[in-house]
Amino acid sequence: MERNQPAGAAAFQDAADPAIVREVGLRDGLQSIARTLPTAAKLQWLHAAHAAGLREIEVGSFVPPRLMPQLADTAELVRAALALPGLTVSVLVPNIKGAERAIESGAHAMLLPLSASHAHSLANLRKTPDDVVREIAGIRRLRDAAGSRCAIEVGLSTAFGCTIQGRVEPAEVLRLVRAALDAGAERVGLADTVGYADPRQVRELFERAFEVARPYGVNSANGEQRLACGHFHDTRGLGLANVFAAWEAGVRRFDTCTGGIGGCPHAPGASGNVATEDVAYLLASMGVPTGLDFDALIALRGAVAGWLEGEPLHGHIWRAGLPKTMKEAA
Amino acid sequence: MERNQPAGAAAFQDAADPAIVREVGLRDGLQSIARTLPTAAKLQWLHAAHAAGLREIEVGSFVPPRLMPQLADTAELVRAALALPGLTVSVLVPNIKGAERAIESGAHAMLLPLSASHAHSLANLRKTPDDVVREIAGIRRLRDAAGSRCAIEVGLSTAFGCTIQGRVEPAEVLRLVRAALDAGAERVGLADTVGYADPRQVRELFERAFEVARPYGVNSANGEQRLACGHFHDTRGLGLANVFAAWEAGVRRFDTCTGGIGGCPHAPGASGNVATEDVAYLLASMGVPTGLDFDALIALRGAVAGWLEGEPLHGHIWRAGLPKTMKEAA
Numbered sequence: 144m145e146r147n148q149p150a151g152a153a154a155f156q157d158a159a160d161p162a163i164v165r166e167v168g169l170r171d172g173l174q175s176i177a178r179t180l181p182t183a184a185k186l187q188w189l190h191a192a193h194a195a196g197l198r199e200i201e202v203g204s205f206v207p208p209r210l211m212p213q214l215a216d217t218a219e220l221v222r223a224a225l226a227l228p229g230l231t232v233s234v235l236v237p238n239i240k241g242a243e244r245a246i247e248s249g250a251h252a253m254l255l256p257l258s259a260s261h262a263h264s265l266a267n268l269r270k271t272p273d274d275v276v277r278e279i280a281g282i283r284r285l286r287d288a289a290g291s292r293c294a295i296e297v298g299l300s301t302a303f304g305c306t307i308q309g310r311v312e313p314a315e316v317l318r319l320v321r322a323a324l325d326a327g328a329e330r331v332g333l334a335d336t337v338g339y340a341d342p343r344q345v346r347e348l349f350e351r352a353f354e355v356a357r358p359y360g361v362n363s364a365n366g367e368q369r370l371a372c373g374h375f376h377d378t379r380g381l382g383l384a385n386v387f388a389a390w391e392a393g394v395r396r397f398d399t400c401t402g403g404i405g406g407c408p409h410a411p412g413a414s415g416n417v418a419t420e421d422v423a424y425l426l427a428s429m430g431v432p433t434g435l436d437f438d439a440l441i442a443l444r445g446a447v448a449g450w451l452e453g454e455p456l457h458g459h460i461w462r463a464g465l466p467k468t469m470k471e472a473a
Numbered sequence: 474m475e476r477n478q479p480a481g482a483a484a485f486q487d488a489a490d491p492a493i494v495r496e497v498g499l500r501d502g503l504q505s506i507a508r509t510l511p512t513a514a515k516l517q518w519l520h521a522a523h524a525a526g527l528r529e530i531e532v533g534s535f536v537p538p539r540l541m542p543q544l545a546d547t548a549e550l551v552r553a554a555l556a557l558p559g560l561t562v563s564v565l566v567p568n569i570k571g572a573e574r575a576i577e578s579g580a581h582a583m584l585l586p587l588s589a590s591h592a593h594s595l596a597n598l599r600k601t602p603d604d605v606v607r608e609i610a611g612i613r614r615l616r617d618a619a620g621s622r623c624a625i626e627v628g629l630s631t632a633f634g635c636t637i638q639g640r641v642e643p644a645e646v647l648r649l650v651r652a653a654l655d656a657g658a659e660r661v662g663l664a665d666t667v668g669y670a671d672p673r674q675v676r677e678l679f680e681r682a683f684e685v686a687r688p689y690g691v692n693s694a695n696g697e698q699r700l701a702c703g704h705f706h707d708t709r710g711l712g713l714a715n716v717f718a719a720w721e722a723g724v725r726r727f728d729t730c731t732g733g734i735g736g737c738p739h740a741p742g743a744s745g746n747v748a749t750e751d752v753a754y755l756l757a758s759m760g761v762p763t764g765l766d767f768d769a770l771i772a773l774r775g776a777v778a779g780w781l782e783g784e785p786l787h788g789h790i791w792r793a794g795l796p797k798t799m800k801e802a803a
Contacts (some may be wrong), residue, residue, distance in 0.1 A: 286781045309797045334621050339796040341758030342717045379796065380751050380789025381758070386563040391721075428671035428711070459710025466669040467639045468708065 159176045160395055161432040165199040165372070166192045166419055167448070168400035169220065169354065170235050173213050174204065175405050176454055182216045184450045185224055192401070193224075195439035197419075199231040200224060201254065201398075205241035221248040233296070245293055252294040253277055255380070257323060259316045260305035263336070268298070276322045283327030296330040297323040298374060302348065304339030313348055316354050320370065324359045331356065332396070335385060338378020338415070342388035346362060349373070349392035374398040374418050376405075377457060381399040382417040383425050390431070398420055401440070402447045403457025418458030420444055428469065437465060488769055490725055491762040494602075495702070496522045496749055497530040498730035498777070499550065500565050503543050504534065506784055512546045514780045516553055521776060522731070525769035527749075529561040531584065531728075532553060535571035551578040561627070563686060567598065572612040575623055582624040584748050587653060589646045590635035593666070597630070606652045613657030623786055624694070626660040626702060627653040632678065634669030643678055647685050650700065654689045660701045661686065662726070665715060668745070669706020672718035679703070679722035704728040705747050709788060712747040713755050721762070731770070732777045733787025747789030750774055758799065 169188060174182055180188075185202075192200055201219025202224045217234060222233040233252035234241045245253040257275045258264035264272050271393070279297060284291055301308075302316045323331050333352060335345070349370070356370035373389035373396070375382045384395055403418035420440040426433050442459055446458055499518060503510055510518075515532075522530055525570060532554045534549030547564060552564040563582035566572045574585040587605045588594035594602050609627060616623055616786070632646045645706075646663070653661050665675070686700035703719035703726070705712045716727055733748035750770040756763050771791055778786055 304796060306797060319568045337796075338793065339798055341755065342714075343759035345573075364667065378793045379754065380713055382756060383710055384672075384717045384755065387714045387718065425671065425711060425714065429673035459707075463708050465667065466634060466667075467636060468634045468669055 149379040159430070159432065161434070162390070162426050163199055163396045164197060164419060164422055164426070164433055164435060165201060165233070165396065165398050166197045166400070166401060167201040167374075167398045167416065168404060168419070169344070170399070172215065172400040172402075172404040174211055176213065178451075178454075179213045179215075180450055182219060185216065185220055188401070188447065188450070189220060189224055190227070190438070191443045193227045193230055194436075195443055196433070196435040198229055198434065199233065202250075203358050204235035204237070205244040205248075206235070206237050218248050219245070221250050225249055230380055236282070239278060239281055239285065246286060246289050246291045249337065250293055252296055253282075254296050254298050255282065255328070256298050256300055257319060258300045259307075259311045260308040260321055261303035262308035263301045263305045264305060265301050271277065272319055276319070276326050277472065279323060280326040292364070294330065294362075295328050296332065296371070298327040298332050298334050298372070299323065300334045300336040300374075303335045303336065303344055306339075313351065316348060317351060320352050320355050324356065324369060329362050329364070330367065330369060332370075332374055332398070333370025334372075334374035334398075335376055336374075338376035338382070339343040340385050341381055341391045342384040345373070345375075345385045346392045348424070349389050349394055353393055368393075368395075370394075371396045372398055375414045377403060378416050379444055382415070383421055383459075385424055386417060386428075390426075390429075391460045396455060399423075402444045402451075404447070404451065404454065415457040418444075418460075419462050422445060422472040424460040424465070489760070489762065490634070491764070492720070493529055493726045494527065494732060494749060494752055494756070494763055494765060495563070495726065496527045497654050497704075497728045497729050497746065498529040498732070498734060498749070498784050499523075500531040500544065501728070501746060502533050502730040502732075502734040504541055506543065506781065508781075508784075509543045509545075510547060510780055516551055518581050518731075518773070518777065518780070519550060519554055520557070521769070521773045523557045523560055524766075525773055526763070526765040528559055528764065529563065529564045530615060531565065532580075534565035535574040535578075536565070543574060548574070548578050555579055569608060569611055571617065572615055576616060576619050576621040578701065580623055582626055583612075584626050584628050585612065585628055586628050586656070587649060588630045588635075589641045589649055590631035590638040592638035593631045593635045593709065596637060602649055603652070606649070606656050609653060609658060610656040610788070623693070624660065624692075625658050626662065626701070627658040628662050628664050628702070629653065630664045630666040630704075632663040632695050633674055635667045635668065636667045636669075640749050643706055645679060647681055648686050650682050654686060654699060659694070660697065660699060661765050662700075662702025662704055662728070664702075664704035664728075665706055666704075668706035670705065671711055672714040674802070675703070675705075675715045675718040676722045679719050679724055684722055698723075698725075700724075701726045703746050707745045709731060712745070713789075715751055715753060716747060717759075719755075720759075729753075730776045732781075734777070734781070734784065745787040748774075748790075751790050754790040754795070758796075
């Protein structure tokens with residue numbers, strides 16, 4: 144048991160490192176819900192999330208409106224979000240056309256999905272992973288030619304397994320991390336799109352991926368590490384264990400959805416991103432600064448429950464509330 | 474991030490170490506539920522749990538029947554459990570009278586609760602922690618004088634915080650671990666009785682407790698480590714993250730309740746032990762052998778839901794089922 148003490152101690156000395164929680168409910172959450180949330184409600188969500196201390200929000204996706212009418216108002220949300228002080232505004236971008244719109248919109252970052260599962264890539268994007276890597280390189284050239292500073296982040300989905308293909312080889316995940324960075328991505332994240340990951344696998348794969356990313360150095364623009372984000376679903380109850388395992392491996396950036404909504408339309412049964420309020424609680428309980436206002440996040444969850452009445456919400460902490468020990472500390 | 478690799482690697486090389494999952498639903502689960510489950514149903518539960526591969530089961534408690542009528546048939550359950558091959562039969566024992574009955578019953582192990590929280594100790598046992606330590610020493614003398622081999626395990630409750638007292642000092646927890654071992658306990662476990670623990674705290678406290686327990690060596694009877702059990706509640710969604718953190722620290726023995734029932738009558742809002750089927754899934758997903766039959770555990774959960782109709786059950790994996798990757802492996 145003592146074998147883990149030095150590393151444990153070392154990891155925990157870093158507990159004071161802040162972590163960034165990125166709210167992705169307005170994109171990953173809403174894209175999995177058939178109904179279209181009115182723009183006015185999305186704007187309330189956006190403002191409440193910012194008021195709760197969230198400083199990075201994925202506000203939508205530049206996909207063709209006919210494919211995802213729920214997100215057709217993304218440009219308007221970007222405009223509103225850019226007016227909020229200190230907020231990093233990110234959008235999902237499925238292809239070069241979407242990248243053009245993201246660059247025009249003035250968003251600070253674009254998230255490009257790349258499936259580690261060949262089968263999921265074809266089902267979700269109708270392209271092979273390597274086709275997508277070539278497109279990422281094209282988007283980087285486009286971005287640089289436009290003189291834009293819109294950061295390019297690749298979200299490596301199904302990195303821990305796939306409902307269609309089953310097992311996804313870690314070697315393939317690591318190959319694609321390298322390929323995405325070689326193609327010009329400034330940042331790569333690993334996503335458990337379908338809720339297959341376990342904490343041992345998460346810690347091991349992130350540790351190996353950090354090794355792959357290290358030679359690329361930090362992002363010259365802001366000094367951020369290249370391997371950044373952990374994106375976890377709570378489909379089988381391991382979402383928060385996986386967030387902890389990723390944090391132990393050195394991950395300091397997590398995608399979350401208020402109320403634990405979300406999933407992947409091409410991954411049956413994969414409902415439920417880890418809830419923003421649950422991850423805020425987990426990180427706060429470990430003494431990791433996030434700048435988040437817990438009560439404001441719970442209030443936002445209540446508002447989202449109202450806007451999405453009838454949709455299943457998930458998450459844990461909203462039931463029991465903070466422990467007495469944290470109320471004392473606060 | 475690389476800081477954790479050696480320890481991580483070391484911990485994960487031990488993934489092949491088996492872990493023991495102890496079903497405590499028949500005691501910790503049922504004591505928190507007002508209704509009395511008929512003995513016939515308890516016997517079905519006991520046999521189904523054994524058939525599912527559980528090899529340690531806490532079958533009841535030798536408390537005065539007027540205080541806990543739900544568990545008045547404990548002696549009968551011990552008799553039935555002793556007939557099951559390869560099963561370690563444990564019972565909870567609140568005092569010396571209970572210990573006498575446990576020794577008479579022929580149970581293999583008795584669990585003695587000791588609250589790290591002074592306030593919880595008074596509310597739950599009407600004694601101070603040090604009064605309880607003295608009683609543990611008396612029970613050890615009684616056990617030895619009787620020539621019994623009934624193992625003495627101390628369950629250190631509210632080790633991570635208390636709904637009544639709030640913060641519980643780690644130094645006090647470690648003092649009581651030492652005091653329990655000095656009093657003659659063969660094994661000590663740490664319990665998050667009220668769902669206050671976070672995974673960082675779990676890993677740190679178990680690492681420190683292992684240091685305290687190491688000088689006492691292993692249990693001469695069976696070579697088991699002295700600091701053994703992790704007992705976690707999922708009140709705030711961190712139950713499985715805490716099981717993982719304890720496993721990383723070296724814990725290889727966990728208390729669980731089928732269907733995530735249970736709690737503490739003296740700790741408001743502390744409902745929900747980690748579910749047996751969830752912990753079985755977590756450990757299996759990490760490649761940790763448990764000898765448990767997942768489908769049989771899910772079937773047992775269904776039976777428990779029927780016997781306790783109207784009672785809230787908890788847990789996660791029963792909804793989504795095993796991932797395709799584990800079905801392929803199986």
